[in-house]
Each structure stands twice: as structure tokens, then as C-alpha cells.
Amino acid sequence: MEKTEKIWMDGEFVNWNDAKVHVLAHALNYGTGVFEGIRVYETSKGLAVFRLKEHVERLIDGCKVMCFDLPYSHEEIRNAIKDTVRTNKKVDYVKPCVFLCGEAVGLNPIGVPVKFTITSVYLGSYLGKEAQEKGASLVTSSWMRPWNLAAPAGSKVNGIYVTSCLAKMDAKKRGYDEAVMLNAQGNVAECSGENIFIMKRGKIYTPQTSDSILEGITRNSIIEIARDLGYDVVEREVSRIEMLTADEVFMTGTAAEITQVTKIDDRPIGNGKPGPVGKLLAAKYADAVRGKDPKYEKWLDRV
């Protein structure tokens, strides 16, 4: 990751090194925040933010779940994100975050002031060039994806990510690229920071939103692109065995984009090489985000 010059903080741009909070900030101690991750791409008509509307909607929905008082409208947030991209030089990823920044000891979040920051960076490849080009290896995590009675699994709430960090760390330490987490029912949920899809007997399956997943915006884009190409995409429970015996598996996420999975739990997926459907969807997605496919121009917000 490469840092940028300015961070948007409660309506003002501050220098990267001055974007600070107190050590007793509620969010630092209790994880009480909501964030987003948004990609920015170069297109022939200039920089474009991908699916900005949906990311802002999900951020606002997360604030609703957490009962945060966010004093900005959808429009204001969109403009602030675009301003942040414009203000900084080399940006491909934006991370807005709304969090309880008031100094507090004690869990009660009621009345603790919120802060809203928008940080932009140059991220590059999230899972590494090799995993993106040749396919990634996954391991099933011993950490369960927090289920719907334990955490707001469908919102990007900061505190929930402790589980994702543990899953990711354990996977990396054991030599895998990424972890796949199961849910409380023992079915496939998602990876530490990506949704997961399988292709089996000509159909594409992905866990449904009630299966303790984050409803990914890349996931929804891929479902639409795949259906436009004529594929049957089914959102339903996906068992671990279906995943292990799938013809193809791929992950989707803003940061990871479409990354094919060639090995899970030391077993090859299909023939152990990136599959044709995943490749096609990755190529279509790459065109869509860069404004090369007029059909998906609707997803781009020029800066």
C-alpha cells in the first residue's frame, strides 16, 4: 500500500500524519465503527469510482444497524469521496470509515460522538500478483464466520473483522493465500475479505445473504454479469463438500476483484488450474470497471 497526502476528516482535508484520534476512542477499544472499501479505476474518460452509490448505501445501512448519527446525506458522502480522490495523486482504493471517536471507558455507545474519515491509498494487487494470475490456495478456517446472532455479519462493522484477521493470519502462517470460513450451520460462508462462488455441473452457486456473509458489491456485479452471459446463478446454501468437489471456485471482492481458487485444503479444484468460466468473468469484470463495456457504464461514477 502507498499512502497519499490528504485524508478527509469530518469535512476537512488534513495531512496524512495529522489524521489522529485519542487512545481512548470508543472504536479503538470496542470496534464500534463501520467502513467501506471502494475501487477507483482509470478509464478512457478519466478516473471512475466503481459502484459508488451501492458502497455509500451500504455504509449508511451499516450506520443504521449501529445506530450511528451520521450528519451527512448520501449525496454529500458521494461528493466527499470523489473530492478525496481528486485531491490525492495516485489512488486506486478508498476507505471511508464512520466510528465512535469519543473518549470513553464503558461499552455504552449511546451519545459517544462519531467521526467520519475518508482515506485513499494506492493498494495495487490485494492477494498478490501470483495468486491473481495463477490462482489462489485456500484453507478452511477453524474460525467460524460470525453468525447472525453473534454479530451483524451483513454489515462492514470494524469489530467483526477480528475473526477475519485471525482466519487470514492462520492461513498465511500455514502457507495458504486465503482462508474460507464456514458458518454456524457448517456451510460455506465466505473468505476473510471476499465472497465465494462455485461452478458445478454447469451452474454457478454462491452462499445466500442469510448465510452470515457480507452482501458483496462485487458479488452482486458478478451475479449480474454471469446472468447476462446466460449462466444460471443460484444463491443458496453451499456445503463444504460441494465446494471441495466443484469444477471451479472463485472469490470476489472490491480489493481482490475476481481471483480464481485452484486448491482448497490441499485438494486441487477441477484440474488445479484457473477455469474457463472464472477467467471469462474476470475478463468481463476487468472491462466493466474500466469503462470498456457500455452495458456496465451505469456502475461508473467519474471523478
Ligand code: PPE
Ligand atoms: N466479505 C468480506 C468479509 C469482506 O470484507 C469483503 C470486502 C467482501 C466479502 C466483498 O465485498 P465487496 O467488496 O463489496 O465486493 N473486503 C474488503 C477488504 C477488506 C480490507 O480492508 O482488507 C474489500 O474488498 O474492499
